[in-house]
Structure formats: C-alpha cells, structure tokens
Amino acid sequence: MKLLLTSGGVTNPSIRNALVDLLGKPIAASSALCIPTAQWGHPMCGPGSVRGIVAGEPPWGGLVSLGWKSLGVLELTALPSIGEERWLPWVRDTDVLLVDGGDATYLCHWMRRSGLADHLPTLPRTVWVGVSAGSMVMTPRIGDYFVEWPLAQDDKTLGVVDFSIFPHLNVFPGNTRAEAVPWAAEIGGAAYAIDDQTAITVVDGHVEVVSEGHWMLLS
Secondary structure, eight states: OEEEEESSSSOSHHHHHHHHHHHTSOGGGOEEEEEOGGGGGSTTOOHHHHHHHHHTOTTTOTTTTSOOSEEEEOOGGGGGGTOHHHHHHHHHTOSEEEEOOSOHHHHHHHHHHHSHHHHGGGOTTOEEEEETHHHHTTSSBOOGGGOOOTTOSSSBOOOSSSSEEEOSTTTSTTOSHHHHHHHHHHHOSOEEEEOTTEEEEEETTEEEEEESSOEEEEO
16 A cells, blocks of 8 residues: 555645556546545544535545545444445555544554555555544654543554654644654654645655655654
8 A cells, every 4th residue: 555644634735646656547547436434533523524524614624625537435433233244345445544633542443443554455455545543543653732532542553664753843832842843752653743735655665755844753
C-alpha cells in the first residue's frame, strides 16, 4: 500500500501532485472510497461533520471534491455485519481510500474489527490518503494527548509505519511546538509534527515529506 499521510488533506498543489504520482494516473481517472469512521469516536465530531465530509462541503469535504472518476462511502462499523465476501471486492477494486480524521484509536479498533487492517498488505497498488487521525492510525502510537475515545485501552495504533505524527501544527491552540516536544518525548522514537500544508509519503518503506508549510522531525 502507498501512503499519503496528511494533517489537513490535499490542501495545496505539492500535495496534490504527490497524490497523482502515487496514483500513477489523473485523479479524474481514479476511483475512491471515503472512510468517515474515525469521526464517530471523537467528541467534537458527529452527524454534521460526517455529512460535510461525505457531501464534500467546506470546511470538511476537500478530499471527496477533488474530481474523482467515481466515489463511494465505506463505513467500517457496518462491515462485520455484511461479510468480507461482499465488501472486500469493493476495496480491491478502488484506487484510493480517503480516510478522514476523528479519533485514531476508534478508527484502529474498527479497522481491526472489520478485518480491513488484515488486508492492507494485500493492497500494494492502493493509495491510502489519511487526514489527521486517518494518518495517525498508521503509526505505532498516538500518545495519550490525542486519545479522545473513552473506551480506548491505550494509545497504540496499527504500526504500519515506524514513526508517529503530531498533526495540525500551529493550526489549533493546543497543537504548538510547546505541546509537540513533550508529546514526542513521551512517545519515543521518530515523530513528525506537521501542519495542514504538509504531507508524508511512504512507498516501499521510503519516507518523504511534501510541504508548502511547516513541519518538524522530533526524536
């Protein structure tokens, strides 16, 4: 799987170009599935923000309004009740998964519970575009600072990549360098603090930062 891990989505030409490079074809020739699941686990999200994401409405819907050839919604909480034989072909036939933000531990829970996490290694050509929690879920840990789901047992996530992500750098009052540095010290290992104009691509283990904004590598 090819990863485009963002804080705020496809927010500038550099990130858009990186997405097209990962797809290997124009966005207008690519199919996408939007995954809004992480929204349900965060107390600041709900029906309104989920509707905005799915409908492509500002300020939430930037990913789905990029001009895809086809676009659908994949709600992970529904998958265990319909059977893998039904939903797995949908995932395998799509070019990109657009995974929105919310709570990364909640998203991680449903990726495992649905079975999607188990199939990630079988999707080498699929592009995963994460926004905030949709990116953080691919890391080993998110830190207690970002756990909002009351039923989360810890801050561990999937560990597909070997670094952690502190999103929305200098976007929100609680997402500044002053919070990022002790967060990284508690996490341990490599960690990136990225703003909403920055993304991280990961292809076959190669990591590259794409940015028209500000970011920091913390360790």
